[in-house]
Amino acid sequence: MILSIESSCDDSSIAITSIKTKKVLFSKKLSQESYHDKYGGVVPELASRLHLKFLPNILEDCLEFLDDIKAVAVTTTPGLKVSLVEGIAMAKAISISKDIPLIEVNHLIGHIYSLFIEKQVTLPLTVLLVSGGHTELMEVNSLNDIKTIGKTIDDSFGESFDKVSKMLGLGYPGGPIVERYAKGGDENRFDFPVPLRQSPDIMFSYSGLKNAVRLAIQKLEKQNKQDQMDISASFQKSATRHITMKLKKYLKSTDIKRFAIVGGASANQYLIGKIKVLLDEFGNIELLTPKLGYCSDNAQMIGRVAIEMLLCDKNRSI
Ligand code: KG4
Ligand code: ZN
Secondary structure, eight states: OEEEEEOSSSEEEEEEEOTTTOOEEEEEEEEOHHHHGGGTSOOHHHHHHHHHHHHHHHHHTTGGGGGGOOEEEEEEESSOHHHHHHHHHHHHHHHHHHTOOEEEEEHHHHHHHGGGTTSOOOOOEEEEEESSSOEEEEEEEETTEEEEEEEBSSSOHHHHHHHHHHHTTOOSSHHHHHHHHHHTSOTTSSOOOOTTSSOOSOOBOOHHHHHHHHHHHHHSSSOOHHHHHHHHHHHHHHHHHHHHHHHHHHHHTOOOSEEEEESGGGGOHHHHHHHHHHHHHTSSOEEEOOOGGGTSOOHHHHHHHHHHHHHHOTTOOO
């Protein structure tokens, strides 16, 4: 079995996965969302202190497996340094005390492998990662062959939802809240710009759109619930159209058969719906998404990558 730890942002999570069958034998996540809510975003020092409290708490619940652990995996990058360090400290302590390998996992690859939790890995695949920290389009050929096609030059897709939610006074994390508000709104009431519309490059940007939303909110002297729903819907429309316009450019230049959306914001049904329509325009492209519970940060995806790393590394014996 492998024990995996994820603490790159505001989720403290530990999982135990069978190396042979890939079955998840234990998993637990303590989310810190309610602690960061009143600040409208993640406060790094608070996140770090909560990981220090939550991770040992979760470990207590899986002590029965510890004798059978053959390796320990942990997210080492990218993420909030003060948060990462808490998971890394725990992983190192387990690795040293049990004299088992420590496997360093990249969080972004973790999100890609969230597609393969308890499943076989099937590649190649083009992947759109939409999370709080990243908006990135990648061609994934194998664990060690991942090519970035385009990424954001400023804010990320999920982050822009968090910021719009904060500006509307709706709470954190903003993604699910703005998506819910958008359902009751008129997406054509506000004419927000679609970012980088004229640029031929495949890259993403959300700071201009966020500013346009800020100005619209300022113009409304007082917002009522319908205004909040209309702003959410109009913003979500532009944010999503930005992605589909860039994807269209990419799809015109390739002949892919499989496409996946991963990351916390891949839970957004409006985004999935629009991408599905686009993929259908290009013929038979299969769309993959993680199970809903695996979209946001979790230790199972870190364990899944680590198992592949172990299997690929013939020099590492466990
Ligand atoms: O992957 P994740 O858990 O953490 C990072 O690696 O960043 O993603 C969290 C992000 C937050 O910004 C959150 O607002 C966004 O994903 N998110 C959504 C939705 N659900 C979560 N964004 C848009 N629509 C959603 N339904
Ligand atoms: Zn993440």
